[in-house]
Amino acid sequence: MRDINSFLNPKTIAVIGASENTGKVGGILIEKLQKFKGIVIPINPNHDEILRKKTYPSILKVKEKVDLVLIAVPKDFVIKSLKECAKKKIKNVIIISAGFKEVGDTKSEEELIKIAKKNKINLLGPNCFGIVNTSLNLDTTFSNTTPKKGRIAFISQSGALYSYISDIKKLKFSYFISLGNMADLSFEDFLPFLIEDKKTKKIILYIEKLKDGKKFVEICRKSKKEIVVVKAGSSKVGEKAAISHTGSLATDYNIYKGAFSQAKVKQAKTIEEAFKLKSKNKLEEIKNPVIITNAGGAGALLTDYLETKKIKLIQPPIDILGTAKAEDYKKAIEEQEKNSTILVVLTPQKMSEPEKTAEVIVSSKRNIICFFLGQKSIKKATKILKKSKIKVYNRIS
Numbered sequence: 530m531r532d533i534n535s536f537l538n539p540k541t542i543a544v545i546g547a548s549e550n551t552g553k554v555g556g557i558l559i560e561k562l563q564k565f566k567g568i569v570i571p572i573n574p575n576h577d578e579i580l581r582k583k584t585y586p587s588i589l590k591v592k593e594k595v596d597l598v599l600i601a602v603p604k605d606f607v608i609k610s611l612k613e614c615a616k617k618k619i620k621n622v623i624i625i626s627a628g629f630k631e632v633g634d635t636k637s638e639e640e641l642i643k644i645a646k647k648n649k650i651n652l653l654g655p656n657c658f659g660i661v662n663t664s665l666n667l668d669t670t671f672s673n674t675t676p677k678k679g680r681i682a683f684i685s686q687s688g689a690l691y692s693y694i695s696d697i698k699k700l701k702f703s704y705f706i707s708l709g710n711m712a713d714l715s716f717e718d719f720l721p722f723l724i725e726d727k728k729t730k731k732i733i734l735y736i737e738k739l740k741d742g743k744k745f746v747e748i749c750r751k752s753k754k755e756i757v758v759v760k761a762g763s764s765k766v767g768e769k770a771a772i773s774h775t776g777s778l779a780t781d782y783n784i785y786k787g788a789f790s791q792a793k794v795k796q797a798k799t800i801e802e803a804f805k806l807k808s809k810n811k812l813e814e815i816k817n818p819v820i821i822t823n824a825g826g827a828g829a830l831l832t833d834y835l836e837t838k839k840i841k842l843i844q845p846p847i848d849i850l851g852t853a854k855a856e857d858y859k860k861a862i863e864e865q866e867k868n869s870t871i872l873v874v875l876t877p878q879k880m881s882e883p884e885k886t887a888e889v890i891v892s893s894k895r896n897i898i899c900f901f902l903g904q905k906s907i908k909k910a911t912k913i914l915k916k917s918k919i920k921v922y923n924r925i926s
Contacts, residue, residue: 539596547571548599564666604628615648624654634915657709658688673877675856680730687826715740726748749792761829808924820846822874855885877906887913
């Protein structure tokens, strides 16, 4: 069993790719870590100081013991950064950076796995949204909202789903863990810790693919805590969306249903059901539907939900990624056929522009239905859309 305690409860964190620019992931991370009950060390060769914190040119120049390193640099510098972490004998690394297996570059991802295994590094990611431990005020995600302390732990292969769920006022969390591509750490590594954790009462999982189904079943069967699973890919198009999102391999949905039954976990049909959220979506007949989304997981789940309503997409969801601005939505909308119904999905991330995106939609004059997911962060945008009589939902199902 992996030692996950220091991973989820670090005392010292270094951010490789730290930035003064809060429009960049490295800048968002440093800003969010201002509230962390521990030491934060920025790493950037172009700065001596970031947000009044001494900044080092390399992780190798840091003298302190570092419990956890976040890598948020362009993809071409990730392998070099991980090698430096190995040289520094760091045991816990989160790779936020994307551009690996999920876009077809399995070779680079295999190199990351090789380095991690050789040096016994707990590696989370790549293509990862980070982690949250509310008891330490630790938030390494780029969600728009940091939730209050609670008893729910959420492990997800979609980080952006958390940016939706954490935006809802009544929900409180103990931990959140984004798995990304699961090059190394997976559900089976974090579940034993959370099952034993006294702060956690309920565990919710969003799954596109399991790495070790047999181990998963064994772990869950021993749990006395409630474990709820939401599985993407119950529809064929939803399955394709899940595959393209994190590079997961296709597996028959019925096989997973069997595994969940063996594991004695509860399977929720939707993310809303898992979190006991009320939903009032009333979708009528939709012609030539196309999904544009800044969240791959949300796109996959919406696809599954539409199929239960006998609404079939004309193609898999168009994922414009979590960094999408209003201009990216505008471009994606303009590229669609005139006779299509465009389903615009927005999860509130730090880079998102809900109000500007709403204005883009209002001015487009296209047939659009909106799924602006969340609560606090999308309030103003929802008002803009409703004022122009554009149908908007704040839930997937």
